[in-house]
Amino acid sequence: MSEQHSNDSSQQSAEEAVSRPVSNTVSRLEEEGEIGADYLEELLDIADLGGDIDIDIDHGRASIAVVASEEGDERELADLVGRDGEVLESVQELTRLAVQARTGNRSRLMLDINGYRADRRVELTKVAQEAVTKVLTSGEAVSLEPMNPFERKVCHDVVAAAGLVSESEGAEPHRYVVVLPADENDEQAVDKADVNDAADDSASEQA
Template sequence: MNNVIEIKAMSKEQAITRALKRMEATPEQIVKVVEKQKSRSFIFGLFEKEGIYEIEISKEIVKKEEEKVQHTQGEEKREVPKKKEVKEHRENHKEKTHTEHKKEQPVVESVDNSKVVEAKAKELLEYIGLNLRVDVNKIHERTYLVNLYGEDNGIIIGKKGKTLNSFEYLLNSLLKDYRIEVDVEGFKEKRNETLRELGKKMAEKALKSNKAVRLNPMPPRERKVIHEIVNKYPELDTFSEGRDPKRYIVIKRKK
């Protein structure tokens, strides 16, 4: 009688690989694979749910494979090369590989992936139902600025830029190989001025009260603005606590 097991996986190939590893079997032992429940992905593959596959594995082939392995091992024993020959072969192979690698070392070029970033930003905007134009500029290696324009600019900004921060965070999550900054018609420069004023106000509060002051959660770019302002006060210390996207700044007197 054959073995029948259920495997959770995102694809049929992944299910077979997991089954073979669990049962210590070979691909020749697979008799049948049945997809009982399809895998699913949500929000452009950001969240995924594995499917369920029923896999039947033959026991009969196991014996044949064991006999084949034993036979092969016997052949190998009769044809084991001398230690000197093995050593010379390894040294020659190592020298050849090193020379080829040196000759064929690729030239690294700077690639502009603005179109990739633009396509993903448009895809995300379409998903949340906002009508905005996308303009992408490369700042430097793997860093891009996404500018948004249009009738829904107020919606994407949100209260104090919170919606914009969330959009930027999600876009960076979808494009993990890049660093993406998102702005809406120069909003961030205006926001930076507001943050500078907030930094001064909170610094003064920490000095007067002699107590630690905790600010609301902010993205890394906004926290940097606050740190720069508070660092101008020699009596104060500033640091961040928590994890993104809920990481926040603490301002307090130095000991």
């Protein structure tokens, strides 16, 4: 009886030990999301822009989406996306810095505005799939257009899912993905920064 109780206690302790880090991680990411949302809400107020802020946890990082709340907001929020998402990248980095200033820890928070990243992910998935088809057909490497870390990460994931390999080459802001024939590498050659940022890492790390 006592032995059974001891075994049950040990199992419970082990389960608690496993669940504690997961719980702590979720709490930390939720905190990042709340801090980031507060910063963005203040930014929207200063810029006199309308929009709703949604907080989530996606692929092990805090995720914030700013979406139009009223008709006409999309056009205004487009200014926070900018050409090719350049302004969005800057706003994301500022939001990460705001989180870091409060928590003392570097943030990998991912920000989307007006659904730009979601739409871009769909586009890039198609681009990467077409590149995979070309590589399989020709047996030669295919280079994609220069992309930011978030965009490169999307392409790396698509290539890996297809069973091929890819790597990042060049220097920012002209760094790009090269899709390689499977026999050129035994495993996917993805820079650590591409993996960590993305979402992207977005994705401010140098990939």
